Amino acid sequence: MDDRLARYVTNLDREVFALRDLPEEVIAVLFAFYSRSRDDLRTNLLRLLDDHELDVVGAAMVTAPTLGAAREKARAFHEKWVVGYGHSSVAEHAVVHLAVERCSILAAKALEEARLAAYTEKSTRYVRFDEGTLVTDIGLPAPLAESYEKHARRLLAVYAQLADRVERSLAARYPVPEGTNPKAHGGALRAHACDLLRGLLPAGVPTNVGVTINARVLEQHIGKMLGSPLAEVRRMAGAMRDEASEMVPTLLKYTSPSAHRTSVHERVMRARGALHAVPEPQEDVLVRRIDHSPDPLRTLATAVQCDLFGASWRQAWHAAHDPEHALSLVRAYLSDRGAHDAPMRALEQVQFRFEVCCDYGAWRDLQRHRLVSATTPRLGTREGYVLFEELDAMGFGPVVRDALESITEPHRQIAASHPWEAQYLVPLAYRVRYVLQANLRELFHLIELRSARQGHEAYRKVAQALGQSVTEVCPWLGEHLRADYAAYPFARH
Numbered sequence: 001m002d003d004r005l006a007r008y009v010t011n012l013d014r015e016v017f018a019l020r021d022l023p024e025e026v027i028a029v030l031f032a033f034y035s036r037s038r039d040d041l042r043t044n045l046l047r048l049l050d051d052h053e054l055d056v057v058g059a060a061m062v063t064a065p066t067l068g069a070a071r072e073k074a075r076a077f078h079e080k081w082v083v084g085y086g087h088s089s090v091a092e093h094a095v096v097h098l099a100v101e102r103c104s105i106l107a108a109k110a111l112e113e114a115r116l117a118a119y120t121e122k123s124t125r126y127v128r129f130d131e132g133t134l135v136t137d138i139g140l141p142a143p144l145a146e147s148y149e150k151h152a153r154r155l156l157a158v159y160a161q162l163a164d165r166v167e168r169s170l171a172a173r174y175p176v177p178e179g180t181n182p183k184a185h186g187g188a189l190r191a192h193a194c195d196l197l198r199g200l201l202p203a204g205v206p207t208n209v210g211v212t213i214n215a216r217v218l219e220q221h222i223g224k225m226l227g228s229p230l231a232e233v234r235r236m237a238g239a240m241r242d243e244a245s246e247m248v249p250t251l252l253k254y255t256s257p258s259a260h261r262t263s264v265h266e267r268v269m270r271a272r273g274a275l276h277a278v279p280e281p282q283e284d285v286l287v288r289r290i291d292h293s294p295d296p297l298r299t300l301a302t303a304v305q306c307d308l309f310g311a312s313w314r315q316a317w318h319a320a321h322d323p324e325h326a327l328s329l330v331r332a333y334l335s336d337r338g339a340h341d342a343p344m345r346a347l348e349q350v351q352f353r354f355e356v357c358c359d360y361g362a363w364r365d366l367q368r369h370r371l372v373s374a375t376t377p378r379l380g381t382r383e384g385y386v387l388f389e390e391l392d393a394m395g396f397g398p399v400v401r402d403a404l405e406s407i408t409e410p411h412r413q414i415a416a417s418h419p420w421e422a423q424y425l426v427p428l429a430y431r432v433r434y435v436l437q438a439n440l441r442e443l444f445h446l447i448e449l450r451s452a453r454q455g456h457e458a459y460r461k462v463a464q465a466l467g468q469s470v471t472e473v474c475p476w477l478g479e480h481l482r483a484d485y486a487a488y489p490f491a492r493h
Contacts, residue, residue, distance in 0.1 A: 002046055009042060017042075024094035024247050028215070031093040091216035091251045096244045098211040103236055104135040105364070106203040106379070106423055110233045114221040115370045117213035124198040124361065124428070125456060126191050131160035135204045138421050139231040144414050148425050151410045152202040155427055158403040159200040162396055167193040169394045174490045192490065195456050196388050198361050199429025200403060203379055215251040218244055222255045227262035229420040287465035289473070290353040290435070296474050300440070301326035303346035304333045327476055334480040347441035352470060354436045359386040361428035362458035366450065371442035375434045379423040380415070381408050383431035386458060390489075404429055443470055444481060451484045460484075 003012070010018040019027055033044045100111060105124075112119050134152055136145070167189055176185045213221070218240070225237035245252050293299050298320045305316035320326040333346065356366075360379055367374055385404050391397045407425050415422035438446065443466065449455075450463035467483035 002049075004049055005042055005046060008045060012042075024096065024215070025250060028091060028094040028248075028251075091219070091248075092214045094215040094248045094251055096211075096213055096215060096218055096247050098213070098240055098244060099208070100211060100236060100240065101208045102135070102206040103209065104138075104204045104232060104424060105201070105207050105428070107135075107230065107232045107236055108207050108209050109364060109367065109376075110225060110228060110230065111209055111211070111236065112368065113224075113376065114213065114217055116217045117211060117221075119368070120210040122207040122209075124201060125194055128163055128190075128194060129156070129159065129201055129205050131156045133206050134202070135206050135232065135424065137232070138204065138424050140414065140418055140421050144418060144421075147410045148204070148414060148421075151407050152204050152425055154406065155200050155202050155403055156205070158399060159197055162197055162200075162399065163193060166196060166391075166394065166396060169396075170490075173394070188490075196391055197400075199359060199386065199388075199427055200400065201361075201428050202407075202424065203360070203426055203428065204424035215244075215248045218248075219252055219255050222252070223258045224261055226255070226257035227259075229265070284357070285355075286357060286461060287469055288355045289469045290355055292352045292473055293350045296350045296440070297323060297326050297330065297476060300333075300346060300350050301329040303349035304329050307344070307346045330476065331480075334477075337480070343441050343444045345441065347444065348439040350440040350474075352438060352440070352443060352473075354466065354469065355433065356436050356462060357383060357431050357433045358462050359429050359458050360426070360432050362456065362462055363432050363434065364428075365456065365459045366436070366446070366462060369438075369442065369446050371438065372446065373437040377432035377434045378419070379426045379430065379432060381411050381426060381430055383433055385427070385429040386431060387429065388457060403427075440470070440474075448482045453484055453486070453488055 005012055008019060008021055010020065019030070022030075030041055030044055033039070033041065037044055039047075100108075103111070108121055112121070131153075134149065134156065136149055138145075138148070140148055170189045170192055171186075174185075174189065176182050222237045222241050222244075225233050225240075228234055228237070241252055241255050298317065301320035302313060302316040305311045305319060306313055309316075311319070320329065333344065337343065356363075358366075363377070366372070367376075387397060387400060387404070391400055404427055407427065411422050411425050414425065447463045447467040447470070450459045451467060452460075455463070464483060464485050467481060467485070471478050471481065
């Protein structure tokens with residue numbers, strides 16, 4: 001194999017290799033050749049080199065190759081196949097990494113709605129937020145903007161004033177366990193204090209998000225964000241398009257707002273019989289099961305046989321008519337699962353739908369599960385807020401309650417004319433109500449991960465309630481679903 005390839009691939013002679021030092025749009029073209037060429041990728045890459053499409057500058061001058069001609073070839077290719085003929089799957093091989101900094105928590109959730117992407121966000125559990133930081137350019141007229149800033153900064157001031165006091169109180173309640181590193185214990189106490197106080201953070205506090213996303217999804221998601229009712233999200237989308245265009249210019253060339261998405265709220269508001277508002281709070285239940293697949297045991301046993309043996313659904317359904325027989329198949333399918341083994345795909349055939357009412361902080365963590373279909377609630381105060389019992393036990397409850405309740409009236413005043421922007425003022429402790437739909441495989445993942453001892457109390461309770469609801473319908477799952485239903489006074493060790 002030609003040694004010139006060594007700069008661009010991790011090996012020259014094995015069947016699995018990685019690409020490096022190539023523009024993302026060029027990589028997308030090389031992978032696209034798989035569907036349009038008899039040759040392997042190295043051969044196609046070598047052909048580009050032989051044709052002098054890759055203008056490689058000497059290593060003494062630069063540390064990486066300059067690929068101007070290759071970029072132009074990639075542009076022409078994408079203009080023809082992606083833009084011209086709509087073969088946008090080619091764009092999925094071009095991956096962009098973006099850093100989005102000092103956006104609000106509210107805008108970060110709009111950013112993280114794209115399922116086929118990876119995100120890492122500044123944690124409210126392990127990082128203290130600064131008292132003076134707040135996203136203020138949110139499109140409010142002067143009097144309302146002043147009210148928002150005043151009351152949001154008060155929340156942040158209470159958060160800052162209580163942080164050290166809560167941490168000291170926790171240190172008195174939970175001395176260093178024998179055999180535990182004092183420094184590690186101190187870090188655990190600090191994180192636990194952040195857990196207890198994060199409900200005071202208004203949705204307008206700034207956060208940072210790292211994003212890895214392919215060009216096809218990025219184009220679609222930027223179009224969605226450009227149609228957001230929030231000015232901050234629209235600005236963020238424009239900035240993402242501009243910066244990502246440095247990497248994949250052709251693939252983002254025609255990104256624009258989706259008129260279909262932008263006008264949906266207005267269209268539905270005009271529809272006959274639309275439920276525009278619910279005047280009274282709903283039932284105060286953390287998790288309510290709405291519905292699920294009929295006969296989940298037989299459905300799962302049928303799916304197992306289709307998956308493993310290639311049986312038709314009708315044939316496998318008939319074979320699973322006996323509950324004892326179906327149960328034996330399911331137990332065999334789920335048994336011997338190792339600590340790091342994900343449940344297998346037959347579980348995806350069983351669906352559940354729930355209504356969840358939890359604090360916004362917990363929703364943020366649960367929303368990130370990619371295989372969960374969850375509605376996006378508008379943040380408000382109607383459902384009330386969550387206050388952790390531990391704050392009351394340490395004597396901080398009244399101060400926190402006073403701070404949380406102080407925003408209800410200014411929020412109402414802002415929401416009267418600017419309902420979307422009013423969300424920035426609402427703290428993470430306030431509840432949201434939303435619909436969560438997931439298959440049984442994803443529920444295994446969510447429940448086992450989010451009920452784990454180290455998890456935040458707010459989403460642990462949701463995961464535990466989901467586990468209990470699922471096993472009410474499927475008691476035969478009890479021995480296989482590794483949910484932790486225990487309550488821990490201090491869960492960090």
